[in-house]
Every structure is written in structure tokens, then in C-alpha cells.
Amino acid sequence: MHSIRLIAVDIDGTLLNSSFQVSDANLQALLDAHERGVEIALVTGRRHDFALPVADSLGFSVTLISSNGAVTRSSDGSLFHRDLLPAEIAREMVCHMAAFRANTVLSFDREGKGALVVETTELLNVALRRWMEKNSEYLDVVRPLEDAVTESPVQATFCGDIARMREAQQVLRDSSLWERITVLRTQYEDRDLCIVDVLNHGCSKGHALRRWAEHRGIERRQVMAIGDNYNDIEMLEFAGVPVIMANACDELKQNGWMITLGNNQDGVARAVESVLG
Secondary structure, eight states, rough: OOTTOOEEOOIIIIITTEEEEESSHHHHHHHHHHHTTTEEEEEEEEHHHEEEEEEEESSSOOEEGGGGGGGEEEOOOOOOOEEOOOOHHHHHHHHHHGGGGEEEEESSSSSTTSEEESOOOHHHHSSSSSHHHGGHHHHHEEESSSGOOSSSOOOEEEEHHHHHHHHHHHHHHHHHTTGEEEEEEEEEEGEEEEEEEEETTTSSHHHHHHHHHHHHOOOOGEEEEEEOGGGGGHHHHHHEEEEEEETTGGGGGGSSSEEOOOTTTTTHHHHHHHOOO
């Protein structure tokens, strides 16, 4: 375990506590690892711009794998890789998922307004009020939504209560789109919130982490990954040292992965200290 060269950390529910802050203990543990020559990657479902303030708060350069693996950039903005959802598939999906238009967000790799596009904000303001407020400067409204697909988006996202999003996943599963896309789920039972991300086929946190590790000449046994949700499964399966947070659901704790403390108890710090001493 002392040969760890890369630590990949999820942001929400993992690095951040319930107040959306990086604790002093987590910050110090990552700083200690960085100073010992260990690379740090933040691997998140957030867009790059939404994840960047968290990366900047660490005080040193990190790799940012954002949008569930679709975009990999350094925290200074240098692009390593993008894996976009083809425009024709995105248009077909928006039309096929017409019953879920009010739950849909399209994300594009753009700066400023239009990086996020919706057809209506009513339901999203209920499900994701804080996120909508934080991202208001990037948000544009286009009707009908398919007219917004003038280029390949990073991903399409469906947000809503768990039962509604279960329906959305089933509609996708029953469609001809299923074999051409990747569908990842992030779920918060205590908030009755489910986020379903649709990405290009074969795109995930795990695929992106593997690509970056290979680029850096780091073997998977030298990779530690820490996560808490369903969209972290692929990167945890790739990592030689996978760690699941105590605040994760019971289902994810049955995979034989190391279990650390919860995100309100400095779980990231505890996990990092356990491998670096």
C-alpha cells in the first residue's frame, strides 16, 4: 500500500462534508500526500467549472476528471481528453425522452451562458435548488430542447425523485439507444433525489481514471480511489485500493472494498492516512 502513486477522490459525499466544505483534516491529508509525490485527482460528476473551486481550495495543482469521466483537465485548465456524447445521439435521446423534458439538463464544454441548457426550470428548481442557484450564470433556456444540440454535448442529465428517475432509466433501457450510451446513476435516499447521467458509450469515471493512470505510467495497484455513490463503481473497480465511504448505501458496502469513515468524519483523511502512514 505504501507504493500508492495516485489517489482519486470523488467530491460530493466524499471529499466534501454535508456543509459542502473540505475539512481541515481532509485538506491536510491530501496536502501531505501531494508533498510526498503522490498525484491527486478529483473525479466527479460535476462539470469542470463547478468542480474547479473545490480543486482550487486544495492549494496545489490536481487533475480534474469531471462530468463522470467525459472531460479530463488539469486544474489550470489544460485539456487532456474529452469524450463527448455524439450530437445525433443526443438529439434522438431528447426526442425519445420527451416525457422527461422538464427533468433534463444538457451540458456542453463551453464557457459562460449556454454551458448548461434546459427547456424549463420549474421542476429542476425544486429538485436541485442549490445547484441551480450556483450555476445560474451558465444556464440557458431553449425550447424545444433539441434545438440546443448544435454540437456534441458532454452529457445529458435527468434529475428528479427516485421513483421518477427509475422510470426514466427504464425508458432508456427499453430503447434502441441503450447499446450506444452509458447511463450512470447518483442517488441520495435521504433527499429522495436521483441524478441519471447519459454519456458516450464506454465513458465513465473508471475509464477516464484508467486512461490517465496509463498516460502517467501508473499501475492500477498503485491507484487508490475513494467514493460514495453508484457513479463511482467503475473507478473503484479499477483501483488497486478501492475505498467506500461509511455514508454510502449498504448495497455499495457489499463489494469487499475498504470502508472508511463518513464524509462528516474526515473519511478521506482516514483512508489516505491508512495507506501512507
